[in-house]
Amino acid sequence: MGKTLAEKIFDAHRIDMPFPDTHVLKLDRVFCHEITTPIAITDLMSRGMDKVFDPTKIKAVIDHVTPAKDSKTAEQGKILRDWARRHGIKDFFDIGRNGVCHAIFPEKGFVRPGYTIIMGDSHTCTHGAFGAFAAGVGTTDLEVGILKGVCAFRAPKTIKIVLNGTPKPGVFAKDIILFIIKELTVNGATNKVIEFTGPVVDEMSMEARMTLCNMAIEAGGTSGVCYPDMTTVEYLWDFIKDEFSSKEEALAEYSKWISDEDASYDEVREYNVSDLEPMVTFGFKPDQVKPVRELEGERVDQVYIGSCTNGRIEDLRAAAAVLKGKKISDCVRGIVSPATPEIYSIALKEGIIEIFQEAGFCVTNPTCGACLGMSNGILAEGEVCASTTNRNFNGRMGKGGMVHLMSPATAAASAIAGKITNSELYKG
Ligand SMILES: CC(C)[C@H](C(=O)O)[C@@H](O)C(=O)O
Numbered sequence: 001m002g003k004t005l006a007e008k009i010f011d012a013h014r015i016d017m018p019f020p021d022t023h024v025l026k027l028d029r030v031f032c033h034e035i036t037t038p039i040a041i042t043d044l045m046s047r048g049m050d051k052v053f054d055p056t057k058i059k060a061v062i063d064h065v066t067p068a069k070d071s072k073t074a075e076q077g078k079i080l081r082d083w084a085r086r087h088g089i090k091d092f093f094d095i096g097r098n099g100v101c102h103a104i105f106p107e108k109g110f111v112r113p114g115y116t117i118i119m120g121d122s123h124t125c126t127h128g129a130f131g132a133f134a135a136g137v138g139t140t141d142l143e144v145g146i147l148k149g150v151c152a153f154r155a156p157k158t159i160k161i162v163l164n165g166t167p168k169p170g171v172f173a174k175d176i177i178l179f180i181i182k183e184l185t186v187n188g189a190t191n192k193v194i195e196f197t198g199p200v201v202d203e204m205s206m207e208a209r210m211t212l213c214n215m216a217i218e219a220g221g222t223s224g225v226c227y228p229d230m231t232t233v234e235y236l237w238d239f240i241k242d243e244f245s246s247k248e249e250a251l252a253e254y255s256k257w258i259s260d261e262d263a264s265y266d267e268v269r270e271y272n273v274s275d276l277e278p279m280v281t282f283g284f285k286p287d288q289v290k291p292v293r294e295l296e297g298e299r300v301d302q303v304y305i306g307s308c309t310n311g312r313i314e315d316l317r318a319a320a321a322v323l324k325g326k327k328i329s330d331c332v333r334g335i336v337s338p339a340t341p342e343i344y345s346i347a348l349k350e351g352i353i354e355i356f357q358e359a360g361f362c363v364t365n366p367t368c369g370a371c372l373g374m375s376n377g378i379l380a381e382g383e384v385c386a387s388t389t390n391r392n393f394n395g396r397m398g399k400g401g402m403v404h405l406m407s408p409a410t411a412a413a414s415a416i417a418g419k420i421t422n423s424e425l426y427k428g
Pocket residue numbers: 035036064120121122123136372
């Protein structure tokens with residue numbers, strides 16, 4: 001019997017199986033941010049265990065609220081900053097160099113095919129786009145990970161999604177993943193890995209694959225995964241070129257992180273996305289998804305483009321293609337947060353920041369801020385936000401506020417119209 005990609009990663013990292021269905025894996029990376037890691041740090045300190053297993057494998061960033069907005073967030077940042085310094089964690093990204101964790105860590109080359117990664121953040125699944133097993137964990141697992149470099153997981157049952165067809169213009173990875181979550185429902189993949197495969201994924205950029213894997217958790221998935229291929233090698237090349245004599249050699253090495261033909265899956269679902277329309281959420285759960293057409297005309301007070309789902313350069317380009325030469329509605333506040341300084345600077349060079357500004361958008365520094373309603377764009381009671389983020393939970397972006405999740409192109413078109421609308425890219 002063949003093995004799935006996740007099973008192969010488990011086999012290569014397993015150091016113990018203390019109970020049936022409990023696999024203790026060696027970790028290649030422990031990622032940290034200033035909301036959850038300070039809780040682990042403080043607890044470890046109080047137990048006299050202020051140690052780290054390997055400072056080179058730990059990467060940390062202040063991203064959720066930056067610059068700090070109050071004493072509490074300043075303190076959270078300080079705990080992480082002091083800890084990183086104390087333990088010689090060199091890859092620590094503070095104000096001026098910081099970006100949204102799930103954008104900046106891949107961008108810096110910290111994620112590789114076949115890796116095991118944990119972080120105290122539910123969207124850690126994003127990194128599976130590289131053919132890694134990456135999972136969000138709670139404080140106890142994070143503490144053990146920091147101390148010992150290991151983590152216990154259940155067997156990785158996998159749902160395979162095969163995506164066929166050719167998406168229409170104006171239909172992006174975000175529309176596809178919203179559709180998949182609608183099909184799977186919010187707990188359809190609980191405790192499972194979602195493997196995204198097929199010709200549509202093969203054609204996708206790393207950015208688009210990260211958008212897919214990012215939202216695996218919204219269907220309950222432990223991790224999303226894509227198979228590494230030449231697109232993965234090209235993305236990583238600057239970081240790996242000393243390890244391999246050619247891209248082909250790197251590809252040959254990474255190709256071991258692909259499921260076998262005869263691997264056994266919990267479920268296999270095939271979709272043809274050729275007829276898929278741009279999608280949008282309604283209600284307060286990410287599986288409440290409809291074609292944009294059916295929500296066309298719904299009022300919007302704020303449009304937010306950013307986050308670990310859709311704050312990457314490709315996302316800003318897609319939004320700018322819609323906004324170019326246009327103004328956003330007087331009734332709308334437009335906010336864009338490039339997800340990393342690198343993305344910000346590429347957007348500046350390409351004239352994308354200017355397009356956003358001329359359209360009437362406020363451009364913020366790289367941060368999560370608005371996405372989880374902590375800073376830089378909190379909604380007032382009764383307000384509605386068209387957002388490229390990943391969660392539309394009740395009050396997510398501000399108490400009493402409503403969030404509609406959509407692609408950057410749809411968000412940009414909705415900013416111009418002042419109401420939910422399909423992008424011109426889709427209208428043709
Ligand atoms: C702050 C953090 C624990 C949280 C998460 O894990 O998802 C945040 O990133 C979010 O998206 O709500």
